[in-house]
Amino acid sequence: MKMWLFLKQQLGARIYLVALLSLMTGVCNTLMIKTINDVIHGGVNGGRMAVFAAAIVGYLAASRFFSAALLRATQRAVFTMRAEILGGVLACDQQRFEQVPNQAIYTAITEDTTQLARSPDIISSMLIAGFTILVCFAYLCWLSPVAFVLILLCILVGAGLYSSVAGRAARDWFAARQTQDEFFRLVDHQLRGFKELKMSDEKRREFFENHLMERCRAGYEQNVRGGEQYIQAVLVSGMLIYGVLGAFAFTGQTWLGLSAEPFASTILVMLYLTPAIQQTVDLLPTLDRFGIAIDKMEKLQRDLADKQTPGSTSVALAEGNAPKFTNWHCLRLARVTFAYPPVDGAEPFHIGPLDLEVRRGEVLFIVGGNGSGKTTLLKLLLGLYKPDSGRFTVDGQAWEAGGADQRHLFSPLFADFHLFDRIYGRQPSPEDLANHLSAMALDHKVNLADGAWSTLDLSQGQRKRLGLVQALVDPAPVLVMDEFAADQDPAFRRRFYRELIPMFRAAGKTIIAITHDESYFDCADRIIHMVEGRPEEHQPQAAEALLT
Incomplete structure (x- = not known):
């Protein structure tokens, strides 16, 4: 039937x-x-x-x-x-x-x-x-x-x-069929956690015999x-x-x-x-x-x-549907709150109320300890999470939280970023792409051949730089980076803060970066310190003690 x-x-x-x-x-x-x-x-x-x-x-x-x-x-x-x-x-x-x-x-x-x-x-x-x-x-x-x-x-x-x-x-x-879903979940763990399992006979035996093979059996x-x-x-x-x-x-x-x-x-x-x-x-x-x-x-x-976002029934924007906010000056979050769903009756982590401004052309660092809400704040700002309460405005004009107009303002490089095999969407000019690859010291490592990257066989730091190239060619005005410098060697980290961030700003980008590099706090115009889900604003000169 x-x-x-x-x-x-x-x-x-x-x-x-x-x-x-x-x-x-x-x-x-x-x-x-x-x-x-x-x-x-x-x-x-x-x-x-x-x-x-x-x-x-x-x-x-x-x-x-x-x-x-x-x-x-x-x-x-x-x-x-x-x-x-x-x-x-x-x-x-x-x-x-x-x-x-x-x-x-x-x-x-x-x-x-x-x-x-x-x-x-x-x-x-x-x-x-x-x-x-x-x-x-x-x-x-x-x-x-x-x-x-x-x-x-x-x-x-x-x-x-x-x-x-x-x-x-x-x-x-x-x-x-249900068991098969669970089995593939464990296979994914095995492939992604190969190094960790390889290091411990006891852990490897427990995982393989008592979990993976148990589901297979x-x-x-x-x-x-x-x-x-x-x-x-x-x-x-x-x-x-x-x-x-x-x-x-x-x-x-x-x-x-x-x-x-x-x-x-x-x-x-x-x-x-x-x-x-x-x-x-x-x-x-x-x-x-x-x-x-x-x-x-x-x-x-x-x-x-x-689970679909309202108004996002189409995978791609219709041709000619241009971003709404182009000549903006100030993004504002007003009394924004967000809480994760409770797990097993435990008190859920919540963030806010958030009162935050992002001004066009500035460099804004977000700092704080692990679990303080930095990444959650970014996801709210980018429109990936919808707030439980509060308002988002651009130059005083409200926007729909999580809508396309909000997302079009930002070009992110996440800490757990995915490196695509090619540049999707708007293609950069060969000159711009060459300049970005040169700035990232990748011009002798990788190039765009037949629309795809010539190789992705790079170190983690190089992969992250190539991911930043993909973020930079996006026309969105706000560049967002989550712990970009964490995987870079000291020389490139210094170059990133002292040379590249000013270069990005000179090219018209507004910079928002999550960082733990207190030695370079002076490169920011303002610093937002997240403490238990609440933001505190500091000037760079007084920020060195924030992470101590």
């Missing part, structure tokens, strides 16, 4: 054409059997040869058209679901995105969509077998109503037994348990079908009093029906897996839709 609803959604009214063509394959299949039966009892003639040839052509044509329709529908669904899931991720606000496990997204766009992409052959086989059974039943009822009733009762009993077992198996497979057991229950259901169904066939073969003529010709015809049809019924039963588990994959993808789509 889940697969039917899914196909109906994808095909629309064409689902009925697919059903009609599937019915045609069943009719052609049965017509071939009837023609063979007629030849056995009445001999060969031109008419029967023509009917048989027409049945073959009709079967092939109908199968070709509806199989192609299913292929296009499922591949379009795979494309659409991947686009909607990944587009939905980009439309999320930052805080909500952090609540969506990465492994759920990876599994949905790889495992689940791949499962769906393999479905056309299975569905085609199911439809052909199903409609062949339906039409053969009609022919069987005409040949021998008693045989029809017997095999129908057999199918109903088998379906009842199958359903009782299949429900338990489906639950095991759904649990296995649980998924294995759930899949096997579900598969074994389906095997039982298939065997019981097959036993009933072949049992009825055998009983009819041994007692049909004596018990039912059938003459040789109708008896042989009935046996022929039942022999043809049996593999079709068995094939249908064999494919039902695969359809259940398709249903589970569809359920998981649809749930992820709903979760992402619930």
Whole structure:
């Protein structure tokens, strides 16, 4: 049923054409059997040869058209679901995105969509077998109503037994799908934490044996348990079908009093029906897996839709939708507060009330101890987090917190930045790019070739400098950096503070930087000291004691 609803959604009214063509394959299949039966009892003639040839052509044509329709529908669904899931991720606000496990997204766009992409052959086989059974039943009822009733009762009993077992198996497979998400989460930990695990035999053994392999083993057991229950259901169904066939073969003529010709015809049809019924039963588990994959993808789509930022249904801005605030002078946060959701009943970390100004063209340093709220302040300022209360204004004009107008003002380089393989969006001129690479001492290390960086095989400090190049080519007026200098050698750190920051400001950038380098506090116009989520403003001359 889940697969039917899914196909109906994808095909629309064409689902009925697919059903009609599937019915045609069943009719052609049965017509071939009837023609063979007629030849056995009445001999060969031109008419029967023509009917048989027409049945073959009709079967092939109908199968070709509806199989192609299913292929296009499922591949379009795979494309659409991947686009909607990944587009939905980009439309999320930052805080909500952090609540969506990465492994759920990876599994949905790889495992689940791949499962769906393999479905056309299975569905085609199911439809052909199903409609062949339906039409053969009609022919069987005409040949021998008693045989029809017997095999129908057999199918109903088998379906009842199958359903009782299949429900338990489906639950095991759904649990296995959940376990797979947890397993991929642990695989991600293994790959990202390779160095840490390598350093400790005890930690590595605990992680591998008690966690990673435990989830792998649980998924294995759930899949096997579900598969074994389906095997039982298939065997019981097959036993009933072949049992009825055998009983009819041994007692049909004596018990039912059938003459040789109708008896042989009935046996022929039942022999043809049996593999079709068995094939249908064999494919039902695969359809259940398709249903589970569809359920998981649809749930992820709903979760992402619930987490989208209002007004961000489009991944990219429409052409010509220029930033609203261009000639600004002062950004202000007024009585802004924010609190993280409580975890396990613990008191949540909160920040604010924040009263803060950012003036165009200034250099503003944000300092403070770990956990003081520096990064949270940046995420609020950038529009990645939406405040619980308070106002954001530009030159006295309110902006929508978390909206595109707010985000367009800033070009950030985060502490946990991601270095993309190319510059996306607006492309810099070759001259500007060369100047930025030279300023970062990367001009002999990397260049832009065919739109992509020639290499990303760089040290962490060099990667961060290349990330800063990507931030600098963004036309946003405010450059935001979180602990940029932490990974730089002393010589480049000094150059960054003494030469590059003044150069960025001279180029029209406003600078906001989180830093712990008290030796360079004099490079800032103002310093904001975060203490337990509250900002305190200091002048650079009096700021050296802040971190002591």
